[in-house]
Amino acid sequence: MLAAAAPSLAHAASWTGSFRLPANAEQVALSLDLTAGRATVALGPGHMGRTALPATNRGGRVRFTLPGGVVFDGRRNGRALAGTVRQGALRGSFRLTPGASRVLPALGLYRAADGAAVAIVQPTGLPTWLVELPSGDIHGLNAKLTTVGARLGSTSGAGTLAVTPSRVTWTHAGAAKQYTRVRLRQREVRVGVDAATLTLPDGLGPFPAVVMTHGSGPQTREEFQVFAAFCELLGIAVIADDKRGIGQSRGMYPGERAVPSTIDVLARDAQAEARYLATIPQIDRSRIGVLGDSQAGWIIALAAAREPLFHWAVPLVGPTATVDEVDAWAELAGQGQAPKSGTDAEMLAQVRAAGRGGFDPVPFLRKLTIPVHWVFGDDDRVVPTQLCIERLQPLLAGHDFTWTTIHATHTLLELPDGMNSSIPRSRGFGATLFPSVAAWLAERKIAR
Numbered sequence: 476m477l478a479a480a481a482p483s484l485a486h487a488a489s490w491t492g493s494f495r496l497p498a499n500a501e502q503v504a505l506s507l508d509l510t511a512g513r514a515t516v517a518l519g520p521g522h523m524g525r526t527a528l529p530a531t532n533r534g535g536r537v538r539f540t541l542p543g544g545v546v547f548d549g550r551r552n553g554r555a556l557a558g559t560v561r562q563g564a565l566r567g568s569f570r571l572t573p574g575a576s577r578v579l580p581a582l583g584l585y586r587a588a589d590g591a592a593v594a595i596v597q598p599t600g601l602p603t604w605l606v607e608l609p610s611g612d613i614h615g616l617n618a619k620l621t622t623v624g625a626r627l628g629s630t631s632g633a634g635t636l637a638v639t640p641s642r643v644t645w646t647h648a649g650a651a652k653q654y655t656r657v658r659l660r661q662r663e664v665r666v667g668v669d670a671a672t673l674t675l676p677d678g679l680g681p682f683p684a685v686v687m688t689h690g691s692g693p694q695t696r697e698e699f700q701v702f703a704a705f706c707e708l709l710g711i712a713v714i715a716d717d718k719r720g721i722g723q724s725r726g727m728y729p730g731e732r733a734v735p736s737t738i739d740v741l742a743r744d745a746q747a748e749a750r751y752l753a754t755i756p757q758i759d760r761s762r763i764g765v766l767g768d769s770q771a772g773w774i775i776a777l778a779a780a781r782e783p784l785f786h787w788a789v790p791l792v793g794p795t796a797t798v799d800e801v802d803a804w805a806e807l808a809g810q811g812q813a814p815k816s817g818t819d820a821e822m823l824a825q826v827r828a829a830g831r832g833g834f835d836p837v838p839f840l841r842k843l844t845i846p847v848h849w850v851f852g853d854d855d856r857v858v859p860t861q862l863c864i865e866r867l868q869p870l871l872a873g874h875d876f877t878w879t880t881i882h883a884t885h886t887l888l889e890l891p892d893g894m895n896s897s898i899p900r901s902r903g904f905g906a907t908l909f910p911s912v913a914a915w916l917a918e919r920k921i922a923r
Contacts, residue, residue, distance in 0.1 A: 489575035493519075496545065496560045496567035496670075500723045501695075505569060506576035507556075514539040515640075517579040520597040521696035521703070521715060522672050523661040524583040525640065543662035543673070562665065577620050578603050581638045584704045585654035593643065593654050594704035595620075599697065601899070602630050605645070606701050608708055609913060611904030613888075623647065627888070628899020659707060664714070666751045668726030669744055671716035672696055673755075674707055680757035683921050684712035686748045686785075688767030688774050689741070691731045695722035702766065702791075705909055709922040712758055714748050733770050733798045735834050742778035749784040761786055762921055768792055769857065769885065772849075776836035779843055787921055788847045789912055792885050794858045795840065795849070795866040798833030800826050801858055808856035811884055811895040815856065826859060837866055846875035848915045850908060854893050857885040877915065881905035 488509045493502040504519035514530035516523070516539070523541060530539035535551045537558075547569055549558025560567040578597055586592045592608040595616070602615035605623060614633050615624035623645060625632035634647030642655045658677040663670070676682055685706050687699040696715040703713045719740070720728030729737040745765055753760045764787035765775050772793020779785040794801045807822040808815050816822060840847075849867070851860040860880060867876055883905030884890050891897045916922040 489573065490556055490571035491574045491576045491579075492556075492569065492571035494547070494560050494567060494569035496562060496723055497565045497725065498567045500567065500670075501721070503723065504576075504579055505571065506579040507571060508575075508580075509537065515580070516541060517576070517582065518663075519579065519697070520582060521698070521700050523663055524659070525580045525656075526661065541663055542660070543664050545663050562663070565665075577618065577638075580640065581620055581643070582700075584657040584659070584707055585643050586657050586708070587652055587654045591652075591654075592657075592704075592708050593645070594701060595638075595643070596700035596704070597697075598700075601628060604701075605636065606704070606903070608705055609909035611906060611908055613901065613903035626899065627901045627903060657707065664751070666714075666716070667744065667747045668719050668724055669716040669748070670723035670725075671714050671748065674703065674713045674715075675755075675757055676707060676710045676712060680712075681759035681762075682710060682712045682757055683762035683764070684714070684752045684755075684758045686745050686752065686763070686765045687713060687715040688745050688765055688771040688778075689718050690767065690769030690771055691733065693721045693728060693731075694718050698768075701904075702768075705912075706766070706922075709913060709916060711916075711922050712752070712755075714752060716744070716748065719744055733773055733801075733834060738770075738773050738777055738834055741774045742781065745774060745778040746782040746784075749778075749782055753784050760784065764788055764921065766791070768887070769794075772858075773798070773834055773836050776839040776843075779845060779847075780839035786845050787916075787919060788843075788845060789850070789915075790847070791850045791887060791908075792852055792855055792858055793849060795836055795863040796859055797831045797835045799829070800831060800862060802833070803829050804859040804862070805857045811856045811886070811890075811893065814894075819861070823859060823861060826862065837870070840867075840870055840874075840876075843874065846919050847877075848912065849876075849878035850887075850912065851878060851880045852883040852885055852887065852905065853880050854883065854890075855885045856893065875919075879907065879911040879915075881907045881911065883908065 490507040506517045508515040515527045517525040538548045545562045557570040594606045605614045613627040615630045617630040622631045623633040624630045637644040660675040695717040699715040717724040719726035766789040768791040772790040888901045
């Protein structure tokens with residue numbers, strides 16, 4: 476039976492499915508194209524993109540190793556290709572069936588000859604996106620990745636797309652523009668309990684690097700797809716993880732509430748990743764930074780105050796007010812799920828009256844000697860932008876602290892009515908989000 480299966484495996488074949496590592500982890504999507512002696516692998520959103528590597532493919536058995544030491548060893552069993560996955564002492568399994576994936580091999584970053592770029596990413600519960608950088612415009616794509624939407628949640632109205640392994644061609648308004656896949660070096664790594672994807676730019680380095688830090692909730696590295704692509708476009712190495720206890724990471728999920736113990740353990744995870752980056756020869760230890768959104772603002776303040784390897788930080792809609800103040804504002808403002816309870820001035824007065832409480836980032840921000848750039852939203856219904864800026868004002872003397880307020884909600888998207896229910900009608904990220912961060916990174920000589 477194995478001998479009969481061997482010819483079909485020895486020739487070009489496409490497979491799709493998933494794997495778990497360790498065995499009790501969440502599934503990660505996997506696509507595999509096999510030829511004699513080679514495997515082309517693409518993993519799920521936020522993981523390693525399309526990569527060609529050597530493979531053993533004979534007698535019904537397939538074996539290949541991803542960068543980072545993730546070993547797949549399987550056999551043909553009926554119409555399935557299944558087996559074990561291991562990385563160090565961890566053990567898991569995979570199962571694939573015949574078929575080609577349209578989306579997984581296409582995920583990644585592409586750049587045109589004029590420097591413009593697009594990223595193809597796959598968010599949860601929405602169409603696959605084509606994101607323009609640096610404008611932040613987002614276009615939904617149809618399932619075959621052949622038509623382009625005019626808005627984030629639409630899949631037509633902005634031309635057609637042709638996708639090949641090395642490039643995408645977007646035809647719109649009578650003109651065709653070609654974008655070539657940006658060469659990146661990626662590996663699946665383990666840092667403490669956290670599973671992560673490390674991405675290095677092409678070249679010798681040394682490169683600046685950034686630790687991606689999550690907002691609240693049980694988030695995986697999928698959260699960072701667009702921000703990672705933006706940093707990679709600037710020549711910054713990126714490490715993006717699954718939050719502890721989530722996805723492929725081990726350990727105990729600390730919960731969603733921003734209590735001091737949760738902030739502390741997540742800050743320690745970010746610090747461990749900075750120390751890991753410092754061990755990589757291609758990384759410039761003097762240009763390691765941290766970027767994250769929402770709750771990450773508190774985590775970044777604590778981690779950067781404790782970890783000397785952090786040399787810059789970019790909190791996106793990250794609060795500088797206390798946890799209790801943010802919680803009070805979010806309840807009054809409806810968190811993007813319900814209408815505001817009053818004007819911004821009225822709600823802010825109620826927050827002030829309630830007073831500070833919970834974790835306060837200000838004492839840790841005072842200790843910082845590194846440049847930090849905050850990005851706030853002008854219609855943030857989770858974090859009180861005005862109060863956060865007021866907390867920064869007294870800290871300006873003696874610190875390299877700057878901020879930009881963009882036209883966006885807490886999602887960093889421009890929403891037609893400020894409500895999350897209007898996300899499908901959004902044109903994309905706040906128009907000045909990526910240009911403002913890129914300009915700051917260039918001014919501080921962190922990135923090109």
